[in-house]
Amino acid sequence: MGLLLTAAYVSLAAWLWLTLAQGMFWRTDVRLPGRTDPAHWPSVAIVVPARDEARVLPHSLPSLIAQDYPGAAEIFLVDDGSTDGTADLARRLAGEQPGLPLTIVSPGEPEPGWTGKLWALRHGIGQARAARPVEPDYLLLTDADIAHEPDSLRELVAAATSADLDLVSQMARLRVVSVWERLVVPAFVYFFAQLYPFRRVNRPGARTTAAAGGCVLLRTATAVRAGVPDSIRQAVIDDVSLARAVRRSGGRIWLGLAERVDSVRPYPALGDLWRMVSRSAYTQLRHQPLLLAGAVAGLTVVYLVPPVALAAGLLVPRPALAWAGGLAWLLMAGTYLPMLRYYRQSALLAPLLPFTALLYLLMTVDSAVLHHRGRGAAWKGRTYARPTDA
Structure with missing residues (x-):
């Protein structure tokens, strides 16, 4: 339980940093900058x-x-x-x-x-x-x-x-x-x-x-x-x-x-979305096993620990664990709300972000497996097993 409490505090700290110091990534108001018609329209x-x-x-x-x-x-x-x-x-x-x-x-x-x-x-x-x-x-x-x-x-x-x-x-x-x-x-x-x-x-x-x-x-x-x-x-x-x-x-x-x-x-089925993500996820990690391990650990602590900590803290009970997990989960869902509004989706999807993050974690691992089997970055009948790092 002590390890989970530590992970919950780390997750909460990560979400405070992401919310306040990661370029306000969660805001969806970055649209085309102010513009006026040119005197001569270029070709x-x-x-x-x-x-x-x-x-x-x-x-x-x-x-x-x-x-x-x-x-x-x-x-x-x-x-x-x-x-x-x-x-x-x-x-x-x-x-x-x-x-x-x-x-x-x-x-x-x-x-x-x-x-x-x-x-x-x-x-x-x-x-x-x-x-x-x-x-x-x-x-x-x-x-x-x-x-x-x-x-x-x-x-x-x-x-x-x-x-x-x-x-x-x-x-x-x-x-x-x-x-x-x-x-x-x-x-x-x-x-x-x-x-x-x-x-x-x-x-x-x-x-x-x-x-x-x-x-x-x-x-x-x-x-x-x-x-x-x-x-x-x-x-x-x-x-x-x-x-x-x-x-x-x-x-x-x-x-x-x-x-x-x-x-x-x-992309009507999960398989369609899975292929879209997995074809390039390991490329994003430069095909490095250490970066893959870091990504899996990071996704786990940042996205998966908060709901687990909240549930465990309420069951044991451990108020500190529940508060840390709950606040981290709240920040996570709160920063996701603007994107859901941009896509005209229900706010009820916001608390489900840990489940979606788990799917992305599995897609990333699958991308690495496909790469090491020589079937990485497959798209419409072509496979690029070892492309240059993006």
């Missing part, structure tokens, strides 16, 4: 890597074609070896409505040392830069499952030009419909913000650096200066790697939550 190339995306493309591609953008813009969809008719569907969708022009390119299988998405982005960016006598001022790198409101591109460009930003990235609002999505998805964004507090990311020259790969507006000249995507060609966690490359090159970045950008990809 933009929208690059969409797509591999077997026929299921979601009807919900996302039309939203890009329909962008209400005052400047020159066009879409480059990179069909990355799809076998489900993604390219033909994209052509049909483009023919059904007026809007931005669409070009479809097919790069073939990735060369050794490249992950599939970055290989696709390389060819899409190359095509976009070569398509016109003058290359585009900005690149919008957006996933095939991301739907944009009609003014999304305009707002992104206005934010970038107003604040002289080289990279503007929005964490798309993920789909939350099924029971498992409600339980796991808001926590996914909550944990991401805990690792990479948006306010810290957005400070010029900060060491904390990240982006959200589903929606990234990138200045073309900065991409060239940073050597992306070639300089990060092996990265599995490509969005964080992209942001680091841009910041290393002297670029200014911004990351926040989206209001008008949504992911339409469904």
